[in-house]
Amino acid sequence: MKTTAPSQVRKQEAGSTLFFTQQLCTIVFLVAVASPSVRAAEIYAFGQQLSIPQNTASGSILARYYATPTQVCGLLECFITAVRNYPNGGNNAVAGPTITTNVSGISARLLINGQAYVTGEFSQPIKLSQPVEVQLLADGRQNLGGSLAGANTVAPNYYTLTMSNRTASQIYLGGTITPIAGTCSVPNQTVILPKGSLNKLSNVGSTIGMKNFQIQINNCPKGYNRVGYTLDPVGGTIANSPGVLPLAGGSTASGIKIRVENAQGVPATMGTSIKVDGYNKTADGSFAIPMQASYIRTDAVAKPGTVNGAMTVYLDYQ
Known part of the structure; x- marks a missing residue:
């Protein structure tokens, strides 16, 4: 998973873009108006x-x-x-x-x-x-x-x-x-999923190859009432597929994508600001958000190969 961290505040400040790549069967997951009355x-x-x-x-x-x-x-x-x-x-x-x-x-x-x-x-x-x-x-x-x-x-x-x-x-x-004065930063990173076998993804919705990772939010200055982050899939959200990333460039597999989840295994919320727990306006600090990613079969017909996905992390402040 690779990211670019443009400086944007959306409120928001663009953070990193997480890229996932993988390969099934040799799957490598990388990542003038009238007056009214x-x-x-x-x-x-x-x-x-x-x-x-x-x-x-x-x-x-x-x-x-x-x-x-x-x-x-x-x-x-x-x-x-x-x-x-x-x-x-x-x-x-x-x-x-x-x-x-x-x-x-x-x-x-x-x-x-x-x-x-x-x-x-x-x-x-x-x-x-x-x-x-x-x-x-x-x-x-x-x-x-x-x-x-x-x-x-x-x-x-x-x-x-x-x-x-x-x-x-x-x-x-x-x-x-x-x-x-100052904002938080989100470093770029790449997440590599373990190799997997297509025959273990037997049904639509089945998953394999879970990999833990963390979203790092570093060097937040004190003074903000709230710091939030928003996950944005590169390529847009997929309807009725929470947490699933569209296939990114370089993917050769089909019918298989990458799903991102929180530490409890719940599909990640995309497009909504989430409060950075632990941030306190009286002190600066850095924070790690535990996440996990895995392969997910999304179509009845699938072909093994390389699977790439990416998401951007945006920061917002209040």
């Missing part, structure tokens, strides 16, 4: 103390906040007809969709069904099919920390969403940003 809702995003790496690549997502359709409009179904973006929570809307906040180095972006929109009316109402997301982004300026609260003393919201029933929802940003 009524307010539908007021949403206060974040609203807490956020510790964020001081030096982060511009465009990196630093934090995310979600509001359900019910929170946005007070109804089970929301239809949005317009959006307005107010930089710094000020008086004047701008196109956006990325706008500055009151904290130097931090910008914000609102996503509706996963897409950011400039200020204006929509040609057709947009039905919310997923929670609205507010992202905080590094924007290349020096992160000096401070309060996110809007600058307009009368209406300090950063976003206004107009609904099809002419009501509106305001989204405010709250909380305090504390810049932290």
